[in-house]
Amino acid sequence: xxxxxxxxxxxxxxxxxxxxxxxxxxxxxxxxxxxxxxxxxxxxxxxxxxxxxxxxxxxxxxxxxxxxxxxxxxxxxxxxxxxxxxxxxxxxxxxxxxxxxxxxxxxxxxxxxxxxxxxxxxxxxxxxxxxxxxxxxxxxxxxxxxxxxxxxxxxxxxxxxxxxxxxxxxxxxxxxxxxxxxxxxxxxxxxxxxxxxxxxxxxxxxxxxxxxxxxxxxxxxxxxxxxxxxxxxxxxxxxxxxxxxxxxxxxxxxxxxxxx
Amino acid sequence: xxxxxxxxxxxxxxxxxxxxxxxxxxxxxxxxxxxxxxxxxxxxxxxxxxxxxxxxxxxxxxxxxxxxxxxxxxxxxxxxxxxxxxxxxxxxxxxxxxxxxxxxxxxxxxxxxxxxxxxxxxxxxxxxxxxxxxxxxxxxxxxxxxxxxxxxxxxxxxxxxxxxxxxxxxxxxxxxxxxxxxxxxxxxxxxxxxxxxxxxxxxxxxxxxxxxxxxxxxxxxxxxxxxxxxxxxxxxxxxxxxxxxxxxxxxxxxxxxxxxxxxxxxxxxxxxxxxxxxxxxxxxxxxxxxxxxxxxxxxxxxxxxxxxxxxxxxxxxxxxxxxxxxxxxxxxxxxxxxxxxxxxxxxxxxxxxxxxxxxxxxxxxxxxxxxxxxxxxxxxxxxxxxxxxxxxxxxxxxxxxxxxxxxxxxxxxxxxxxxxxxxxxxxxxxxxxxxxxxxxxxxxxxxxxxxxxxxxxxxxxxxxxxxxxxxxxxxxxxxxxxxxxxxxxxxxxxxxxxxxxxxxxxxxxxxxxxxxxxxxxxxxxxxxxxxxxxx
Numbered sequence: 188x189x190x191x192x193x194x195x196x197x198x199x200x201x202x203x204x205x206x207x208x209x210x211x212x213x214x215x216x217x218x219x220x221x222x223x224x225x226x227x228x229x230x231x232x233x234x235x236x237x238x239x240x241x242x243x244x245x246x247x248x249x250x251x252x253x254x255x256x257x258x259x260x261x262x263x264x265x266x267x268x269x270x271x272x273x274x275x276x277x278x279x280x281x282x283x284x285x286x287x288x289x290x291x292x293x294x295x296x297x298x299x300x301x302x303x304x305x306x307x308x309x310x311x312x313x314x315x316x317x318x319x320x321x322x323x324x325x326x327x328x329x330x331x332x333x334x335x336x337x338x339x340x341x342x343x344x345x346x347x348x349x350x351x352x353x354x355x356x357x358x359x360x361x362x363x364x365x366x367x368x369x370x371x372x373x374x375x376x377x378x379x380x381x382x383x384x385x386x387x388x389x390x391x392x393x394x395x396x397x398x399x400x401x402x403x404x405x406x407x408x409x410x411x412x413x414x415x416x417x418x419x420x421x422x423x424x425x426x427x428x429x430x431x432x433x434x435x436x437x438x439x440x441x442x443x444x445x446x447x
Numbered sequence: 448x449x450x451x452x453x454x455x456x457x458x459x460x461x462x463x464x465x466x467x468x469x470x471x472x473x474x475x476x477x478x479x480x481x482x483x484x485x486x487x488x489x490x491x492x493x494x495x496x497x498x499x500x501x502x503x504x505x506x507x508x509x510x511x512x513x514x515x516x517x518x519x520x521x522x523x524x525x526x527x528x529x530x531x532x533x534x535x536x537x538x539x540x541x542x543x544x545x546x547x548x549x550x551x552x553x554x555x556x557x558x559x560x561x562x563x564x565x566x567x568x569x570x571x572x573x574x575x576x577x578x579x580x581x582x583x584x585x586x587x588x589x590x591x592x593x594x595x596x597x598x599x600x601x602x603x604x605x606x607x608x609x610x611x612x613x614x615x616x617x618x619x620x621x622x623x624x625x626x627x628x629x630x631x632x633x634x635x636x637x638x639x640x641x642x643x644x645x646x647x648x649x650x651x652x653x654x655x656x657x658x659x660x661x662x663x664x665x666x667x668x669x670x671x672x673x674x675x676x677x678x679x680x681x682x683x684x685x686x687x688x689x690x691x692x693x694x695x696x697x698x699x700x701x702x703x704x705x706x707x708x709x710x711x712x713x714x715x716x717x718x719x720x721x722x723x724x725x726x727x728x729x730x731x732x733x734x735x736x737x738x739x740x741x742x743x744x745x746x747x748x749x750x751x752x753x754x755x756x757x758x759x760x761x762x763x764x765x766x767x768x769x770x771x772x773x774x775x776x777x778x779x780x781x782x783x784x785x786x787x788x789x790x791x792x793x794x795x796x797x798x799x800x801x802x803x804x805x806x807x808x809x810x811x812x813x814x815x816x817x818x819x820x821x822x823x824x825x826x827x828x829x830x831x832x833x834x835x836x837x838x839x840x841x842x843x844x845x846x847x848x849x850x851x852x853x854x855x856x857x858x859x860x861x862x863x864x865x866x867x868x869x870x871x872x873x874x875x876x877x878x879x880x881x882x883x884x885x886x887x888x889x890x891x892x893x894x895x896x897x898x899x900x901x902x903x904x905x906x907x908x909x910x911x912x913x914x915x916x917x918x919x920x921x922x923x924x925x926x927x928x929x930x931x932x933x934x935x936x937x938x939x940x941x942x943x944x945x946x947x948x949x950x951x952x953x954x955x956x957x958x959x960x961x962x963x964x965x966x967x968x969x970x971x972x973x974x975x976x977x978x979x980x981x982x
Contacts, residue, residue: 294885304854395923
């Protein structure tokens with residue numbers, strides 16, 4: 188009899204948790220989601236875009252260029268969050284290394300008048316700064332660069348970000364080769380893996396010295412809450428922080444038009 | 448001497464001339480009236496062989512002010528006075544008389560600011576009642592103060608020595624009335640004059656009328672009547688003077704002689720808003736300090752609200768039982784007097800305080816304040832939550848990280864990427880960069896690249912090796928030429944960097960540069976460097 192009551196109680200608790208989760212998801216869906224503006228991407232995202240909460244991006248390989256791509260990806264997301272808040276939207280970048288180059292960020296749409304920097308000493312300080320900022324709610328998005336982020340820290344951040352209605356975008360760095368930062372489970376709403384991909388030549392038959400096209404990335408949605416994973420080939424953000432799907436070869440302007 | 452007024456006359460004093468050079472032989476020049484000189488005039492021929500024309504004015508410094516259409520000398524250094532230059536003389540004439548004169552524009556605002564600063568110091572240090580006297584002097588009321596400094600003479604000597612250390616040649620006169628002190632300081636001649644009380648009339652008798660602070664019109668009218676000295680004026684019957692000159696002349700005379708009162712407008716030094724809390728029992732726990740800090744902040748907020756000020760920097764001084772004071776200092780991004788916000792900032796810093804055997808007194812001083820009007824209450828009439836203030840978050844992060852670690856980046860006018868950034872305050876409006884392709888990560892310093900294959904003079908690399916890995920270039924763009932900044936370093940005069948954006952076969956993008964233009968060896972040694980990574 189004891190077992191029966193405990194089973195019943197367990198079932199009741201499970202039902203309660205499920206209801207809570209549903210309400211959480213419903214609340215997330217009710218909140219405005221930030222769309223990429225690309226149908227193929229937004230259609231795959233639960234809620235049609237990125238809700239305010241914790242999002243993670245990591246370079247697909249421990250190479251500096253993949254890390255730069257992941258940085259630029261997060262910069263574009265942060266810029267889109269800031270633009271969605273109008274002219275006054277502000278972004279805080281919590282960093283531990285000094286190699287971020289502001290003119291490059293400005294070219295991905297994250298202009299200097301929208302961007303504040305917080306120089307932190309270590310990962311713990313980055314997490315504390317990000318948590319305090321998302322709780323405060325005066326920023327459009329916060330970008331944090333961390334090497335190590337354990338599950339409890341991620342859960343704290345996710346709860347704080349949901350409460351504050353602010354996006355916490357974490358750049359997960361590779362700490363050593365063979366230790367994929369996205370292997371460790373996390374409470375993030377979405378987790379992305381970014382890799383550089385060969386770009387299309389600027390025009391048909393151009394040689395290696397004939398200029399360079401718009402950069403391309405292999406953007407993998409490694410995990411999302413309430414939705415499947417997927418992978419796209421996307422073009423790097425322009426000055427308005429818009430990512431794009433590469434035009435199919437048939438749709439590209441031909442060489443004659445280019446010349447004209 | 449009873450209630451004494453002291454007038455100090457201050458004039459800029461050129462440090463390069465500690466002692467005035469002896470007057471030049473051409474003293475006759477002093478009598479030269481402005482405007483009467485013309486070439487070949489008789490008096491000019493009759494005088495001594497003229498040493499005044501093109502006298503060397505090496506080291507003579509004067510300042511010039513503009514008066515309508517003319518440039519007049521505003522002040523002269525002792526060396527210039529020794530050469531016969533006086534204030535009020537036209538600058539053109541001074542230049543004719545003395546060659547190589549060092550002329551600088553007069554700065555009345557700067558002088559006034561210095562005088563106000565000195566007056567403030569006098570009010571804090573020497574006497575509670577100090578006031579500005581014209582554009583070049585200070586009144587100090589010595590009533591009940593002089594004995595603290597060892598008597599009037601010693602006190603004045605100390606003030607003179609202080610001014611000399613600051614680089615000012617000052618003159619001091621002590622007299623029973625403000626008017627007499629004013630006159631003696633400016634026309635007495637000696638750097639220190641003590642006039643016994645009641646003897647002002649004798650001391651002033653030989654002074655010119657200008658010593659009485661009269662306007663130019665009264666002065667010229669009295670000189671037409673032949674009244675030149677104060678003594679002569681004092682001896683004249685009062686009624687005709689009153690009729691002819693109006694009340695001003697007699698009022699000034701009476702004020703100087705102590706027969707009429709004179710208003711005194713003292714400088715009131717502003718103390719920073721401050722509250723203190725003393726405890727019956729010394730406190731030592733963090734909770735107790737936080738609570739006491741909260742109380743102090745609440746009281747300070749009331750003081751600030753009454754005077755319409757907001758805090759930019761706040762200092763918490765904790766006096767310990769063992770007579771050691773611990774300080775906690777915090778600054779805010781924008782003026783505020785919100786007690787809740789300030790208390791939150793303070794609580795973060797409390798762990799930095801070492802209470803020792805206990806703290807018996809807390810003082811909270813608003814070190815730096817700014818005017819802050821009444822603040823609108825964030826309204827919630829529409830029902831939606833108002834956006835929180837970014838400045839509050841910046842303050843809290845600045846307390847956690849240190850104020851220098853939270854900032855913005857703004858553009859500097861430099862083509863070299865590593866010099867094109869400057870820090871700006873977190874609430875400043877930064878400037879953007881030109882839209883040349885720039886990487887998102889910049890390597891500092893640039894890393895050497897070897898085994899490079901590239902066509903000279905301006906071909907992009909075809910393959911290279913960086914950090915032990917070989918890359919083959921699939922696409923490239925460039926060069927973008929950046930010249931060295933010869934105005935910063937002589938070594939950069941010819942230096943050139945050619946930047947290339949290259950993409951390898953896997954799509955990774957790099958920013959490489961070659962030092963040198965590929966033709967002229969003076970521009971660089973043709974070595975290649977990795978400087979950044981595009982995404």
